[in-house]
Amino acid sequence: MNDRAFNGLAAELVPAILLAGEARDIAQNLAPYRAPDVAEALNSLDHELAARVLGAMPVAAAVQAFNEPHLNAPAKVIELMPVDCAATILGGIHSDRRADIFRELPEPAREQLKARLPGPMRDMLDQLLRYPPQSAGGLMTTDFVSVPADLTVEQTLRRIHDVGRNREAIYTVCLLDPASQRLVKVIALGRLVTSDPGLMVLDAARPYKPITVAPLTDREEVARLLSKYDLLAVPVVTDDGHVLGIVTVDDVIDAIIAEGTEDVQRFGGLEALEEPYLKIDFLTMIRKRAGWLCALFLSEMLTTSAMQAYQAEIEKAIVLTLFIPLIMSSGGNSGSQATSLVIRSLALREIALADWWRIALRELPAGLTLGAILGVIGMARIFLWQTLGFYDYGSHWALVALTIGVALTAIVTFGSMTGSMLPFMLKRLSFDPATASAPLVATLVDVTGLIIYFSVAYLVLRGTLL
Secondary structure, eight states, X not given: OOOOOOSSTHHHHSOGGGGOSOXXXXXXXXXXXXXXXXXXXXXXXXXXXXXXXXXXXXXXXXXHHHHOTTSSOHHXXXXXXXXXXXXXXXHHSOHHHHHHHHHHSOHHHHHHHHTTSOHHHHHHHHHHXXXXXXXXXXXXXXXXXXXXXXXXXXXXXXXXXHHGGGOSEEEEEEEEOXXXXXXEEEEEHHHHHTSOTTSBHHXXXXXXXXXXXXXXXXXXXXXXXXXXXXXXXXXXXXXXXXXXXXXXXXXXXXXXXXXXXXXXXXXXXXXXXXXXXXXXXXXXXXXXXXHHHHXXXXXXXXXXXXXXXXXXXXXXXXXXXXXXXXXXXHHHHHHHHHHHHHHHHXXXXXXXXXXXXXXXXXXXXXXXHHHHHHHHHHHHHXXXXXXXXXXXXXXXXXXXXXXXXXXHHHHHHHHHHHHXXXXXXXHHTTOOGGGSOHHHHHHXXXXXXXXXXXXXXXXXXXXXTO
């Protein structure tokens, strides 16, 4: 195996020399390190070697490594491990992590491994797999602590001591109605520990109605609730109030980081990547990028068609072609700015679909002002170059400058309006607004920008150059 150093803190904590040798030796070398550092170290190995190293670790250590959300391609690694070893590890990891791995497993391996899990665990897994991964049900863990609401604080703490070691999150306790098993209140572990031991746990809980979410609640809404109310976890409940699981803040952070990465990649004009950049093979990288590039290239062909339609005007006034890159880039840039602002505001719930008209009323004067600023700069450039003798724009240079100024104002305004409204249109059609990528907006504005430019030129220069 080649010694390969890897970036970040793990490069200092786990020297590359410890990752050389046989799988059993590497497993022993990783034993003193924490699970996050072990996961990063394993990420620097190929999947086959990582599988052998995990198989050589004590089961508890391997389980901790698989519970780390930063472990790359856990499903691929599990698939490469012996079936019995893989099933043992899957049986020990957190329920939500187990569901994430099973979602990525191919069908034969999924069924083979599921058959080796205990019956109750299989039922729990099937329940989690029913929900989309972007929903609260897809993020939740079923390893939570719940107690009857008629216990005292002391009895509740004793119950947590008895069952907490087998639960993923014990910093939030669900209080259930003893008869119906419906959720009554939620109490934080810190508040429980500091309460009078003889007090009824229901009285120790805060008087507010618990914050809960439905299984199909989007993860962005879950994140908003956790942030707004400063919660460590939020229960996922059915319509009749029964608790299915809880979504913890760390799971939401991991999910939001993943979604943010996908949005950034889409906004750059490519499909979302499932693995880190250096782990993506060449053919996958080409497949992820070629589709959007081809679509944008075909769209840009409309620009050629637009220029062909104005071929006669271009032949009469060659000087107009000098400013085509300037015109096209300005409109695309203004559209990209507006798109970025609106997409981010939609993601943060600062604006809603019903606010489209308010955004339009803001972007229209903003686009006019920004366009006028660029138009004045463009006109000043022509004036200076002409008067200082840097370039001769002809006898009608003043009209050419006016054309550029008016066209820039119109095109930047159009770009701002297009960029701000496109995310609303996509969201209304149930598409991810992030697909309104900067290249897509720029392409749309390029085509229309040329039409606006030559239309303005025809109106201003008719009877002179045209």
